[in-house]
Amino acid sequence: MxxxxxxxxxxxxxxxxxxxxxxxxxxxxxxxxxxxxxxxxxxxxxxGSRIIRNAYFEHSNYVPLLRRSDVLWNELEERSGAKLIHRCGLLYGGLHASEVIAGVRHSALLHGIQFESIEPAKISNRFPAFAKYAEPIEEFIFEPHAGFVRPxxxxxxxxxxxxxxxxxxxxxxxxxxxxxxxxxxxxxxxxxxxxxxxxxxxxxxxxxxxxxxxxVPLVNARQVIGWITPYESRQDESNAMPAFFMEREGGASMYGVPTASDQGMPSGIKVGFHGDGQECTADSIDRVVRAEEISAIEKAFARAAPSLAGAVTASTVCMYTNTPxxxxxxxxxxxxxxxxxxxxxxxxxxxxxxxxxxxxxxxxxxxxxxxxxxxxxxxxxx
Ligand SMILES: Cc1cc2nc3c(=O)[nH]c(=O)nc-3n(C[C@H](O)[C@H](O)[C@H](O)COP(=O)(O)OP(=O)(O)OC[C@H]3O[C@@H](n4cnc5c(N)ncnc54)[C@H](O)[C@@H]3O)c2cc1C
CATH class of the missing domain: 3.50.50.60 (FAD/NAD(P)-binding domain)
Structure with a gap:
């Protein structure tokens, strides 16, 4: 010993x-x-990226922890001299009474977190990429201080x-x-x-x-993410878009991070689904991404942001570890x-x-x- x-x-x-x-x-x-x-x-x-946000729809109890985390992220960035945090803002979309929209509003009001509610009819002025959103959205909420971290x-x-x-x-x-x-x-x-x-x-x-x-009965779930390269060159629009978290009718919510290429990382808009995924174990997970999984990401993103629709040009598999x-x-x-x-x-x-x-x-x-x-x-x- x-x-x-x-x-x-x-x-x-x-x-x-x-x-x-x-x-x-x-x-x-x-x-x-x-x-x-x-x-x-x-x-x-x-x-390459993980969304950071404070208006926590999962439970407002997390907000004080997030505030402390924010302080520590800034400290880490300062000490390391590396660019770790990108505050591009985050756009949520869904029905007024949904878990996401009602939850974001509740946490934001309770804890005084800055947010902006945007009617779907006005989204084209604010974030043109989502102007033709094809899902039933009653409200968009923008959280300006949110963004993403480089994991x-x-x-x-x-x-x-x-x-x-x-x-x-x-x-x-x-x-x-x-x-x-x-x-x-x-x-x-x-x-x-x-x-x-x-x-x-x-x-x-x-x-x-x-x-x-x-x-604790933990269940691992396999997650697929894809990086979308828009068909036409819309680099300006995709660079200017915020991160997003959108509800979809009859399916898992979709989230994404704007083009944020980094050394050794794919470029393009990173897109994934939150809340589904096949049960797996850490050592036997299937790491091969199937054609139908790529196509599901492309189709869902094309419904959300038709002007930026494109092909998945890179993908990877990751795991959630879920509690009940x-x-x-x-x-x-x-x-x-x-x-x-x-x-x-x-x-x-x-x-x-x-x-x-x-x-x-x-x-x-x-x-x-x-x-x-x-x-x-x-x-x-x-
Ligand atoms: C696709 C995807 C998207 C996500 N998006 C977001 C997001 O936008 N925002 C957000 O906040 N969170 C997000 N998450 C969740 C977040 O990334 C995870 O909650 C977090 O990374 C979990 O960290 P961890 O340290 O528990 O696990 P890990 O980072 O996986 O670390 C566990 C480590 O333990 C090691 N290990 C295990 N067993 C042993 C052993 N016996 N001996 C030695 N080492 C061992 C493993 O090799 C591994 O390195 C996302 C997760 C996924 C999969």
């Missing part, structure tokens, strides 16, 4: 990297362990800053065993056993394999004193990564947090 760490964090995706970042900056001796490499494309945190860059920035503060990150090492003893925690990866005062588990879609003791109620799990592991977990981010967790890391650092060091995250405890499923 080698040296004793203050904290070991398993899984260097969004949440684990953020936990390592906070722990290292607090002077902890921290070891991060990742089975692949930082910024890899086999989990839930790849694809791979953000993960690398958090880990680089953590390493500058003394963290060690071991990549290409899969944890196959961990055990909490009375005075410490043991973790075995790649045949090497390490021990620490505390353990933080952030295994994403691999949670069912790594944290069987967690009594659509809300995250951030807590200590049941019946354990030294082990915490963050999982079940249900396809909307990335924007929270910095504040989740802060909560996890609190749990690892003090066993509790002052951040308002009680509504995300695992015992709600007991």
């Amino acid at each position: 080698s040296q004793k760490w203050d904290v070991i964090v398993v899984g260097m995706g969004a949440m684990g990297s953020a936990a390592v970042w906070h722990l290292a900056r607090r002077g902890m001796r921290v070891l991060g362990i990742e089975q692949f490499s930082r910024g890899h494309n086999r989990g839930s945190s790849h694809g 791979e860059r953000a993960i690398c920035a958090m880990l680089a800053d953590a390493e500058e503060n003394g963290a060690i990150v071991r990549e290409g090492a899969a944890v196959d065993h961990w055990h909490e003893r009375a005075d410490f925690v043991e973790v075995t990866a790649g045949g090497i056993t390490e021990c620490a005062d505390a353990l933080v588990l952030c295994p994403g879609a691999w949670t069912p394999e790594l944290a069987r003791e967690l009594n 109620d659509g809300h995250f799990v951030i807590d200590r592991m049941p019946r354990l004193r030294r082990t915490s977990i963050a999982c079940g981010f249900c396809g909307h967790g990335f924007k929270f990564a910095p504040v989740v890391g802060e909560i996890l650092a609190d749990l690892a060091m003090r066993g509790e947090t002052n951040l308002p995250a009680d509504f995300l405890r695992q015992n709600r499923f007991a």
